Amino acid sequence: MTITEDPPPSGPPGLRDRLRGHSELGVSALLAAAGLLVVVDTLAESGGGTNDSDPLGPQLVPLVLGAALLLLAVLLTVDVLRGGRGEAEGGEDVDLNTPMxxxxxxxxxxxLIATAALIPVLGWPIAGTVLFFGATYALGSRTVxxxxxxxxxxxxxxxxxxxAVLGVDLPGGPLMGVFG
Structure with a gap:
């Protein structure tokens, strides 16, 4: 008795088959989404436009950045669809078969979640300490x-x-009375 394999399907390739080997299109989609979000949000929030002291207006930089993200998304998509691929790191010693x-x-x-929850309650200096120390501990450092x-x-x-220098008001929490 012999066992034969079923022949491969002869229909047109599905979307998954066509996208196999084109994972960079995911990066392109993220770039396009970010660019579109920046442009739409800038246009929706730009109330006032220009004035005499700032003839270009506050929306110029976000619009340029959003347009650059959209352009990069288009260029990356075209490159990937023409067969372009990112180069693998030559010196990388990561075993891709090892689970995360x-x-x-x-x-x-x-x-990260604890930091986001602590900033309004304890202020940035304490929440930032939790963030930086927690990240080092999670990544393996034990010099507490x-x-x-x-x-x-x-x-x-x-x-x-x-x-003080940039004028960005980060919450100080209990330290506000000491340093503020």
């Missing part, structure tokens, strides 16, 4: 005192630079 470390990814996601000191210093420095 869900514990690390979950820890990093938890740190050093990492905590560096995280607090970076967080406090970024808060002072944004608040």
């Amino acid at each position: 470390d869900l514990r690390t990814v979950g820890s990093l996601a938890g740190v 005192a050093r990492d905590l000191a560096i995280a607090a210093g970076v967080s406090l420095l970024t808060w002072v630079l944004f608040d």
Whole structure:
């Protein structure tokens, strides 16, 4: 008794078959979505236009960036459909057969969510410390005192630079009375 294989389907290739090997189109779609979002949001929010002190108006930079993202999406799509492919990293030593470390990814996601929840309550200096220290811990560093000191210093420095130098009001939380 012999076993024969079924012949492959002879119909036209499906969408999945045509897109196989064209994963860069996903990046192109993300670029197009981001560009479209920037352009539409800028046009929807631009109330006022230009004035004498700023003849170009505040919407110029976002419109240029949105248009650049859309142009890059089109160029990448054309390149991929013509057979262009991204080069693999020559020196990369990542084993693609190794599964992702869900514990690390979950820890990093938890740190990001905790930071977002803590910023309005405790302010940026403390929430930023949680973010920077939590990320180093999740990624494997176990020098707690050093990492905590560096995280607090970076967080406090970024808060002072944004608040005092750039004029971007980040919430200070309990430190507002000390430094504000």
